[in-house]
Structure formats: structure tokens, C-alpha cells
Amino acid sequence: MIDDVTTSAQIVRAIGVRKVFRMGDEEVQALKGVNFSVRRGEYIALMGPSGSGKSTLFNMIGGLDKPNAGRVFIDEVDIAALSTIELAWLRCHKIGYIFQTFNLIPVATALDNVMLPLLFADVPATDAQDRAVELLKKVGLGERIFHKPVQMSGGQQQRVAVARALANNPAILLADEPTGNLDSKTGHAIIELMRELNESEGVTVISATHDYKMLSVSDRIAWLTDGVIERFAKRDELDIKEGSTDVRH
Amino acid sequence: MTPMQQIAILPYRKVIAIAMRGLRFRLVKTFLVTCCIALALAFLTYILCSNGMTAHLADRASDALQQRLAREGMLDQLKSADKQSQTAWMLGIALLISFVGIVNAMLISVTERFREIGTMKCLGGLDSFIVKLYLIESLFQGVVGTVLGMVIGVILAYVEGVGRFGGDTWNLLPPGELAVLLVVTFGTGIVLTVAGALYPAWRAAKMEPVDAMRSEV
Numbered sequence: 001m002i003d004d005v006t007t008s009a010q011i012v013r014a015i016g017v018r019k020v021f022r023m024g025d026e027e028v029q030a031l032k033g034v035n036f037s038v039r040r041g042e043y044i045a046l047m048g049p050s051g052s053g054k055s056t057l058f059n060m061i062g063g064l065d066k067p068n069a070g071r072v073f074i075d076e077v078d079i080a081a082l083s084t085i086e087l088a089w090l091r092c093h094k095i096g097y098i099f100q101t102f103n104l105i106p107v108a109t110a111l112d113n114v115m116l117p118l119l120f121a122d123v124p125a126t127d128a129q130d131r132a133v134e135l136l137k138k139v140g141l142g143e144r145i146f147h148k149p150v151q152m153s154g155g156q157q158q159r160v161a162v163a164r165a166l167a168n169n170p171a172i173l174l175a176d177e178p179t180g181n182l183d184s185k186t187g188h189a190i191i192e193l194m195r196e197l198n199e200s201e202g203v204t205v206i207s208a209t210h211d212y213k214m215l216s217v218s219d220r221i222a223w224l225t226d227g228v229i230e231r232f233a234k235r236d237e238l239d240i241k242e243g244s245t246d247v248r249h
Numbered sequence: 250m251t252p253m254q255q256i257a258i259l260p261y262r263k264v265i266a267i268a269m270r271g272l273r274f275r276l277v278k279t280f281l282v283t284c285c286i287a288l289a290l291a292f293l294t295y296i297l298c299s300n301g302m303t304a305h306l307a308d309r310a311s312d313a314l315q316q317r318l319a320r321e322g323m324l325d326q327l328k329s330a331d332k333q334s335q336t337a338w339m340l341g342i343a344l345l346i347s348f349v350g351i352v353n354a355m356l357i358s359v360t361e362r363f364r365e366i367g368t369m370k371c372l373g374g375l376d377s378f379i380v381k382l383y384l385i386e387s388l389f390q391g392v393v394g395t396v397l398g399m400v401i402g403v404i405l406a407y408v409e410g411v412g413r414f415g416g417d418t419w420n421l422l423p424p425g426e427l428a429v430l431l432v433v434t435f436g437t438g439i440v441l442t443v444a445g446a447l448y449p450a451w452r453a454a455k456m457e458p459v460d461a462m463r464s465e466v
Contacts, residue, residue: 091373097371103368112270
């Protein structure tokens with residue numbers, strides 16, 4: 001099920017990816033040979049019930065896990081070949097992470113949170129500060145740069161997290177259930193923000209989600225079941241209703 | 250891609266700033282750990298000081314004091330081997346408890362902060378950064394606790410000394426010996442806290458960035 005787009009336009013390529021976990025004497029096959037690719041600038045949603053291997057695939061795309069067999073390329077780099085330090089570099093420069101639980105550093109202000117990945121990337125402090133302020137303005141928090149996470153609502157915290165994820169101009173924005181801890185309206189605003197950034201910055205968005213609001217803005221949706229990608233759907237093939245999603249055939 | 254071009258080793262100044270921010274945020278815990286170190290080190294300083302004073306009774310105490318102590322039979326009592334070995338035991342136990350306390354507090358802090366550590370790794374933080382963060386946090390508590398303990402210990406030893414030996418107390422311990430004693434105590438405190446943080450720091454550094462995704466605590 002490899003796409004027909006050319007290799008250079010692909011930001012993520014997974015070829016025959018297998019992953020096996022050991023649970024005591026039992027072997028659990030989380031991924032059973034997944035082929036998957038994402039175009040540069042695409043907005044893609046990964047869906048699947050728990051236990052479908054969705055998280056495992058998601059972690060591999062994010063450079064957080066390595067396959068037992070098959071290969072995962074992120075921006076043409078085989079992640080299995082990377083050392084610990086090179087993986088840290090990849091996470092720092094190529095991938096921006098957004099978490100369900102926001103994961104801001106609780107002791108740090110919004111500004112310090114956004115500056116952290118910039119400091120890890122060796123950006124001089126004054127440049128890092130300018131960049132962080134610019135990003136916080138872009139996500140609509142220009143007035144709250146000195147607020148700490150506890151002083152902000154969930155939606156605002158997730159906006160800080162989006163700004164932080166974009167700090168080093170990553171090629172991929174990797175979002176793990178970004179609306180899972182938000183109410184419907186706030187969640188919608190975050191989805192819109194990510195879509196805007198996807199269009200204005202050209203950043204590829206890959207999101208694991210159960211949220212149907214997310215699907216309506218995605219270019220493509222990949223469904224995982226039992227460790228394989230069951231099917232792909234394009235947005236225009238989707239017929240999204242409240243609470244259900246069907247693919248027109 | 251040339252990965253090594255911009256992987257940052259954060260300067261110590263930055264790591265210290267981040268560590269201090271963490272300590273301020275967890276003020277109560279920081280205070281408790283510092284107190285635990287201070288107590289053990291106060292005990293150590295006190296014992297070393299009063300042992301030093303007793304050792305010099307024969308050569309540095311005035312005749313009047315020596316006669317009084319001999320009359321009261323205190324000289325033998327103070328030097329008895331029984332009492333000294335008992336003190337050594339108590340000292341060892343106090344230091345051990347303090348060490349276990351540090352390891353425990355740091356391990357809890359690692360477990361508690363799994364998401365923060367995972368997130369930092371997702372943002373490009375290196376293992377060495379995490380290790381430095383924990384060692385600096387511990388070192389800071391160690392320095393503050395040790396200095397505090399040394400001050401308390403010296404005060405206690407001299408207060409007790411004045412009660413027993415009167416004005417002679419001030420002459421008993423030669424300044425050089427006191428200095429050596431304080432250096433030894435300081436060293437003990439620092440070694441204790443840094444050694445106590447080594448394993449927790451290593452555990453923190455070995456955490457996977459994917460831990461940041463865990464939703465359950």
C-alpha cells in the first residue's frame with residue numbers, strides 16, 4: 001500500500017515494519033508488516049482502537065521506538081541506524097511533539113517552555129527568546145508569556161505546547177491525542193491552529209486520534225487494526241457525521 | 250543531514266538555572282532533604298568537635314580544670330573505649346540513614362517526574378543533561394545541608410563544652426585541628442549527597458522519551 005508519490009516528497013516512509021513485544025512467555029505482535037508513507041506537508045490522522053498497534057507505529061514515526069524488522073525513514077534517514085545522540089538530534093530538530101497531557105514543564109513559564117528546545121538546539125539565548133515570543137504570539141498567547149502552566153487553562157497550555165513543538169522549525173508535528181484532554185470547543189480551536197500552521201508553515205502533521213473533529217481537517221486517514229493498516233481514506237471520501245465515520249464506496 | 254552539527258551540550262549555567270527552578274518549585278521536599286543532611290552532618294561535626302576537645306584535655310586544659318575533672322572522675326569516663334565505640338556506631342548509623350534518605354528522596358523525584366524527563370528527551374535533551382540536572386540539585390542540597398549542619402554541630406559542641414569545662418573550652422581545640430575537622434565534615438557531606446544521587450540520576454537518564462506519552466501516573 002505504498003503511495004505513488006516520489007521518494008523525495010515523502011517525509012516518513014515505513015517499509016514492512018514489524019514490532020514484537022514480549023509479555024512474559026507470550027509474544028505480542030504489535031505491528032505485522034506495516035507499509036506507510038506520509039507526504040511532506042500532509043495532515044494525516046492515525047486511527048485505531050487500543051491494541052491496534054497505533055501507538056507503536058506512532059512512536060516509530062516519532063523516533064521514540066525502533067522496529068524489529070523493516071525500516072522507518074524520517075526525512076530519508078533510517079532511524080534504526082541512529083545512535084542515541086543522533087536520535088536526540090532528530091527529536092530536537094525534525095520532530096515537534098504535542099501530547100495529550102500537554103507536558104509543559106510545570107516550574108517554567110510559557111516563555112521558558114518554548115525556549116527549552118531552542119536551548120537544546122544551541123540557539124543563543126537572545127535569539128531563542130525572540131523566537132519564543134514570536135511563536136507565542138502566533139498561537140495567540142502574546143499576553144501570557146510569563147504565565148506558568150498552572151495559571152493557564154488546558155487550551156492555553158496546549159497552545160504553548162504547539163508553540164514549543166514548532167520552536168526548531170521541525171518537519172513533522174507529531175500529536176498524540178492532542179484534543180483528548182480538552183473540551184470540544186477548545187479542542188476544535190487547537191485542531192484549527194494545527195491546520196493553520198500546517199498550511200502557513202508547511203509542517204507535516206501526524207496525529208493519533210479518536211477525535212472525529214480531527215478527521216474533517218485531515219488530508220488522509222489511516223486505520224490500523226491488529227497491527228496492519230486496514231485502509232486509507234482521503235478527506236473527500238469521508239462522510240463525517242456526528243459520532244460516526246463512514247467511507248463512501 | 251549532518252546530525253552532530255548542532256547538538257547542544259547545555260552550559261552549566263543553564264543547567265544550574267533549571268535545577269534551581271525545580272528546587273524552588275518543590276520547596277518543601279527540598280527543605281526536608283536539606284534538613285536530613287543537616288541533622289546527620291550536625292551530629293558528625295558535634296562528635297568530632299567534642300572528641301577533639303576531650304583528646305586535648307591533658308595537654309591544653311588549665312591545672313584547675315584538670316584537678317576538678319580528676320576529682321569528679323570524669324577524665325576516665327570521657328576517654329572510655331566503650332563510649333567511643335558506641336559513638337562511632339551511632340555516627341555510622343546517622344550517616345547511613347541520611348544517605349538512604351537522599352537516595353530515597355531522589356528516586357521518588359525521578360518517579361514523580363517521569364513525564365517531565367520524557368518530555369525533555371523528546372525536545373532533544375541528552376542523557377548527560379538529565380544526569381547533570383539531578384547531580385546539581387543534589388549537590389546544592391548537599392552544600393546547604395552540610396554547611397548548616399556544620400554550624401549547628403560546632404555550636405552544640407561548644408555549648409556543651411562550656412557547660413562541662415567552663416572558659417577552658419575555647420582553648421581546648423587548636424584552630425588548625427578545627428579547620429581540618431571542618432574540611433573532613435564538608436567532604437563527607439558532599440560525597441554522601443552526590444553518591445546518593447548517582448543511581449537516581451542514572452535511572453532518570455535511562456528513561457525513555459516515550460514515557461512522556463504515558464497518561465497514567
